[in-house]
Amino acid sequence: MPTSAAGSRRQRRRGSELEAALLDAAWDELVEVGFAKLTMESVASRARTGVAVLYRRWANKDELVLAALQHYRHTHPVDAPDTGTLRGDLLAQLKSVSEARAAFFAIATAAAFSGLLADTGLTLAQGRERIMDAQPLPLFRTIYQRAHERGEIDLERIPSAVLAMPFDLVRHDLLMDLKPPKPARIRSIIDELFLPLVRNHDTDV
Numbered sequence: 001m002p003t004s005a006a007g008s009r010r011q012r013r014r015g016s017e018l019e020a021a022l023l024d025a026a027w028d029e030l031v032e033v034g035f036a037k038l039t040m041e042s043v044a045s046r047a048r049t050g051v052a053v054l055y056r057r058w059a060n061k062d063e064l065v066l067a068a069l070q071h072y073r074h075t076h077p078v079d080a081p082d083t084g085t086l087r088g089d090l091l092a093q094l095k096s097v098s099e100a101r102a103a104f105f106a107i108a109t110a111a112a113f114s115g116l117l118a119d120t121g122l123t124l125a126q127g128r129e130r131i132m133d134a135q136p137l138p139l140f141r142t143i144y145q146r147a148h149e150r151g152e153i154d155l156e157r158i159p160s161a162v163l164a165m166p167f168d169l170v171r172h173d174l175l176m177d178l179k180p181p182k183p184a185r186i187r188s189i190i191d192e193l194f195l196p197l198v199r200n201h202d203t204d205v
Contacts, residue, residue, distance in 0.1 A: 021048050021055060034111075035065060035111035062119045069108055069131045076100065078139065082131035084149035090190050093143060095172050098180035105171075106178040139167060158201045166194050 025047035031040050037051040040061050044051040078100050081092035108131045117123075144163060148155045155163075169189050173181040183191075 007114060018049075018053070019057065020071070022049070022057070022064075023068045023071035026064050027072045030065060030068060030111060031107055035114040035116055037144070038065065040064065061117060065111060065116060066120070066131065069104075069111070073106060073131075076104075080140075082146065086150075086152045087145040087190060088193065089146070089150070090140075090166055090194070091186060093140065094166055094186045095145040095180075095183070097139065097167070098123070098170050098174060098186070102178065102180045107175040109175060109178065140164075153198060158198060162194070162197050162201065168191060169193070 022043070024037070027045045029043050029046050033042070038061060042055050043061075043064065044054055044193065047053075048113045054064060058067060075156050078093070078097050081096070083087050083092055085087050112131070140163065144153065144155060167190050170181055170186070
């Protein structure tokens with residue numbers, strides 16, 4: 001078999017493999033040139049496919065970029081640590097999340113303010129829901145459940161807003177500064193804000 005034919009066969013991608021390759025190419029293009037300069041043609045070229053392949057899946061570059069942001073976040077999860085204590089787990093998790101998500105937040109924020117939200121007609125709240133971790137509790141469910149089973153907290157007595165607060169504050173810092181919060185800031189969130197609130201609802205902590 002000629003080398004060119006073998007190479008062509010190796011490049012054939014279908015279904016989920018093809019879609020993942022297209023979304024990876026869109027993310028790489030977004031990182032390299034930004035939302036304003038990204039085009040369906042440039043993504044197709046990077047993915048080594050025809051632009052019609054993109055249009056069969058996404059109506060325009062806005063929908064493609066939204067899908068690429070979601071794809072990147074879903075394919076780069078942050079594992080829950082297990083240090084043996086609620087405080088230790090939260091400190092480790094917030095550090096890991098902020099370091100892992102800093103670049104993502106910078107890219108997503110740049111895209112949002114470069115026309116993505118205006119072009120799609122999404123509000124800031126809708127954009128956050130589509131692009132970022134709009135529901136933080138799933139990220140921390142494992143940590144809180146382990147703490148509950150160890151007897152450190154009683155999940156039935158702590159409001160969901162309190163449980164979500166550490167992540168909400170770190171996410172706010174990431175959006176404002178586009179870089180991970182300093183360790184002292186993370187410790188302050190846990191020791192001075194979150195744990196006192198938890199103790200207010202659960203005197204056994």
